[in-house]
Amino acid sequence: MENYSASLNNVFHALADPTRRSVIARLGRGPASIKELAEPFGLGLPSFLKHIKVLESNGLIASEKVGRVRTCKLRRENLAAAEKWFGEQRAAWESRYENLDILLTSLKDEDDES
Amino acid sequence: MKTMKADLQFDFLVNKERNTITIKREFAAKRKLVWDCYTKSELLDRWFAPKPLTTKTKFMDFREGGHWHYAMVEPNGQEYWGRMDYQTIQPIDNYIALDGFCDDTGALNPAFPRSEWHVTFSDVLTRTLVETVVSYASPEALQQVIDMGLKDGLASTLERLDELLLTFN
Numbered sequence: 470m471e472n473y474s475a476s477l478n479n480v481f482h483a484l485a486d487p488t489r490r491s492v493i494a495r496l497g498r499g500p501a502s503i504k505e506l507a508e509p510f511g512l513g514l515p516s517f518l519k520h521i522k523v524l525e526s527n528g529l530i531a532s533e534k535v536g537r538v539r540t541c542k543l544r545r546e547n548l549a550a551a552e553k554w555f556g557e558q559r560a561a562w563e564s565r566y567e568n569l570d571i572l573l574t575s576l577k578d579e580d581d582e583s
Numbered sequence: 584m585k586t587m588k589a590d591l592q593f594d595f596l597v598n599k600e601r602n603t604i605t606i607k608r609e610f611a612a613k614r615k616l617v618w619d620c621y622t623k624s625e626l627l628d629r630w631f632a633p634k635p636l637t638t639k640t641k642f643m644d645f646r647e648g649g650h651w652h653y654a655m656v657e658p659n660g661q662e663y664w665g666r667m668d669y670q671t672i673q674p675i676d677n678y679i680a681l682d683g684f685c686d687d688t689g690a691l692n693p694a695f696p697r698s699e700w701h702v703t704f705s706d707v708l709t710r711t712l713v714e715t716v717v718s719y720a721s722p723e724a725l726q727q728v729i730d731m732g733l734k735d736g737l738a739s740t741l742e743r744l745d746e747l748l749l750t751f752n
Binding site for chain 1: 591593595597604606608610611612616617620626629630631632633634728729
């Protein structure tokens with residue numbers, strides 16, 4: 470099971486690495502091929518592909534292969550929407566359970582008085 | 584984590600592979616009292632909606648095959664109607680219900696997917712642990728609910744994402 474905060478942490482983990490951050494920043498300007506993305510870093514392709522895989526498995530980017538070229542793009546809607554909704558759900562549950570704490574306390578008080 | 588009592592366990596777990604959300608929370612009360620708060624409408628009305636909304640019950644029949652027809656009401660009076668259909672009930676251990684969006688007559692809105700709630704109550708020393716597992720039928724159903732809930736807020740979220748991206752270089 471994936472903890473919500475851990476899932477955000479995964480996103481932050483994915484973004485904590487300077488190479489991956491640069492890839493995200495580059496894809497923020499539009500889709501790019503793996504070759505274009507790898508060029509500035511001087512990494513071997515296998516090392517670079519590991520970074521791509523981390524970003525892809527965390528839902529931050531998507532890639533598609535056409536012919537011999539694999540193109541990556543940012544999954545910005547997916548990322549922003551899902552994280553926001555889960556955050557709102559968490560806040561809603563926290564709030565309703567704080568209400569329930571207060572109710573339980575007042576019910577116990579009523580019980581003590583009777 | 585705001586004003587939550589620091590020593591009461593709260594877990595909020597998302598499983599994106601199984602389309603479930605699991606919420607675990609301890610309460611400083613006996614299990615029977617917590618069970619009552621979940622299953623009696625006059626008590627549900629006092630806590631179920633997150634602030635600043637309030638809860639209003641139109642109909643409650645807490646038994647297998649029965650349902651709870653309720654609204655969560657904004658301070659400005661805007662009502663969001665919901666319907667919880669109870670499928671199995673084992674007092675005071677657990678119940679399974681289907682939540683869904685409906686109108687003020689209780690007619691379900693077929694455009695929106697329902698979620699299944701498995702709610703389990705257990706003793707932890709002098710406290711009660713409530714585990715709620717909210718399941719959606721498919722990734723598409725979950726995505727639909729996410730899309731629906733975010734129509735208004737998404738533009739600003741994407742703007743913030745753009746600002747965030749600018750800081751990466």
